[in-house]
Amino acid sequence: MLKKLYLLPLCLIFFVPLIVCEKILILPDHLKNFWIAGVNFDYFSYYKSKVLLILVLFSLISLLYRLRKDEISIKSSKLYIPLFVYLFFIIMSTIFSKYKDISLWGFPDRYEGAMVLFSYIIIFFVFALVPKIKDTQIILNSFLISSFLIGVISMLQFFNLDFIKSYIVGKLHIFQLQYLGKVYIKFNPGPRYVYATLYNSNYVGSFMAISFIVTFILYVLNNEKKRIIYGILSVIMFFSLIACHSRAGILGVMVAVIFFAVYKYKEILKNFKFVAPILIIYLLVYVFINTLSSSYIGNKIESLFVDINKTITNSTNNNLRDVKIYNNAVCLNFDKATLNFVFDNEKIFATDENNKRVSFKFDSNKNEFLFENPTYSQLKYFINNYNNMPVLILNNGYDNLNLIKTKEGFKILSFSGKINNINPVDKIDVKGKEKLGSGRVYIWSRSIPLIKNTLFLGYGPDTYALYFPQYDYIGKFLFLGTPSILVDKPHNMYLQNAINIGVIGTLAFLIFILCYLIFSFKAINTLKDSSLSTISISIFFALIAYLVAGVFNDSVVYVAPLFWALGGLNFKILNN
Structure with a gap:
């Protein structure tokens, strides 16, 4: 023995x-x-x-x-x-x-x-x-x-x-x-x-x-x-x-x-x-x-x-593809439509892809925007206030994306009250397939650009999380369901x-x-x-x-x- x-x-x-x-x-x-x-x-x-x-x-x-x-x-x-x-x-x-x-x-x-x-x-x-x-x-x-x-x-x-x-x-x-x-x-x-x-x-x-x-x-x-x-x-x-x-x-x-x-x-x-x-x-x-x-x-x-079929075809639905931020507006790009929230001083109104006004009802008890057009039903939309600054809240049924309007423009308001900048993200265009593979395609689309800096030596074993764009709050909200997740x-x-x-x-x-x-x-x-x-x-x-x-x-x-x-x-x- x-x-x-x-x-x-x-x-x-x-x-x-x-x-x-x-x-x-x-x-x-x-x-x-x-x-x-x-x-x-x-x-x-x-x-x-x-x-x-x-x-x-x-x-x-x-x-x-x-x-x-x-x-x-x-x-x-x-x-x-x-x-x-x-x-x-x-x-x-x-x-x-x-x-x-x-x-x-x-x-x-x-x-x-x-x-x-x-x-x-x-x-x-x-x-x-x-x-x-x-x-x-x-x-x-x-x-x-x-x-x-x-x-x-x-x-x-x-x-x-x-x-x-x-x-x-x-x-x-x-x-x-x-x-x-x-x-x-x-x-x-x-x-x-x-x-x-x-x-x-x-x-x-x-x-x-x-x-x-x-x-x-x-x-x-x-x-x-x-x-x-x-x-x-x-x-x-x-x-x-x-x-x-x-x-x-x-x-x-x-x-x-x-x-x-x-x-x-x-x-x-x-x-x-x-x-x-x-x-x-x-x-x-x-x-x-x-x-x-x-x-x-x-x-x-x-x-x-x-997922395999969607990868090799161009099938689309009415998913929210992107959220773009401008000085006084938040633009939501769906597959087949666009919804813009425009902040004009203390007033807020909504427009479509042709800049035409979109009618809505406002529930003052919940501070919720209610749109009749089913195109926009993928999300719920709320307005709130934080330190005398308006906050547009997008809710996907799982978590919120809080967009706060500051003097410098829109920023991300975290659940802990921290205000984060919206920075550009280096990514590859996967043509709306980010959600495939339980969000893996999204992660790959943000990870592959990192390789241009690791052709010879990598960032170091197990350091991936420190170099992935964790500040891509909008992308994580859209394709992983929550802006606060750690990739x-x-x-x-x-x-x-x-x-x-x-x-x-x-x-x-x-x-x-x-x-x-x-x-x-x-x-x-x-x-x-x-x-x-x-x-x-x-x-x-x-x-x-x-x-x-x-x-x-x-x-x-x-x-x-x-x-x-x-x-x-x-x-x-x-x-x-």
Whole structure:
């Protein structure tokens, strides 16, 4: 048993995503504006990153020990070259970052700084070098147990049995009693909201994209008695994948399954008597979840194809596209109409796109403008007063955009009473498609212009939120629903790298991924051990699912270690 001790830190890495623990952080001055009272309550990221770093340190010690004992040897590979180039740009972007503390340790609520990124690369090498080939199943079992636990937690949350929420709410309640009337922080996931121990349903999607593909392929290709175990696990993973309604995760799975079906169609047909029942079970699980969620899940998945259709067509509706500010007027540009609020001394009147007066009624009890034309019904419009200055309030049913008329012109009035300037925003024109992908296209349209400054070096690991135009209050109101939201990630793993690490570093990462996939695809066919071949194939397509989901999701400390660990393990199998 002691001879297997070197595997312990490697196996424990798979359990890092399960960590949920409170950490209260007093933020430095350059971050205080992002959080209420300058305090960050972290339950999902901080200790995950710290424990990961500790486990990676012990794994590295294990690697060095085995190298010294000549128990393993490092084989040279051209695959390492782009990976080391990627590491070089991580280091250089950190050294030259304006925010070295953030670059090194990570942004609050994320904590994926240079130390964690460096640990990912170490994880790849450790898993590729340290284990003996006969220990592959032990490591795989650790991954499967972790996936099973997160899957069960996800299922419980879907049935509104959420002990994670109870823990966090209890902690927050104690804090708020200490600061009664000064601070109010809410953590209230909606009914049947699945986030497991990963903070956000999108990350459950990325996690389950990996876990489901691995268990599904192991079930399909395995001829041993373990097939029933893999089948049960795959059903749990599928349940969690659908219940979390992450379209990114579902899309990743769809692409991986299609590629797998093309690659192994003969084996699938050969084992169809096993494949057909599991597919029927998946269908029943989907119908069950969709029924309990009042078709919400089905509508969410359907919206994926609706978004794809809108992306390739010029379909429009009457959405509010833009809010333009002039000296004495606020101009609302809808797809098919325009509404102008004109401030003339103490009078306010409305005009259309032809500068013709638009009639309205005014509810003096609510201070609300009521328009008869249904074209303008997307919003509600109010007028108020703040420090003897008129405030035009636009309400979208979720939050307000407060436009205050000052002597210098219109500005934004925040919920805390702070008056902010309306500054120009560098963006690309996406022709009214900003809301696609749950607002991802909006975020990309404001993120891509940042790349012109990161062609060589990025701003620094995990510094994205500090450079995204958070002052785009109008854009965030229009396309994300609220002007006060903090955009701390681009919802695209590759764009995230290009901004934080730099374009050259990102190209190195992409070259590494491409070379790795090509090498893996070729090497899989040379494996003589059927059990190792099955494991390798399952990991290969799971990594594809993760990489596809990465087009819409970010790299996070909750999921990324699995990608690098399984990638390293597969490299070990194929390079043995």
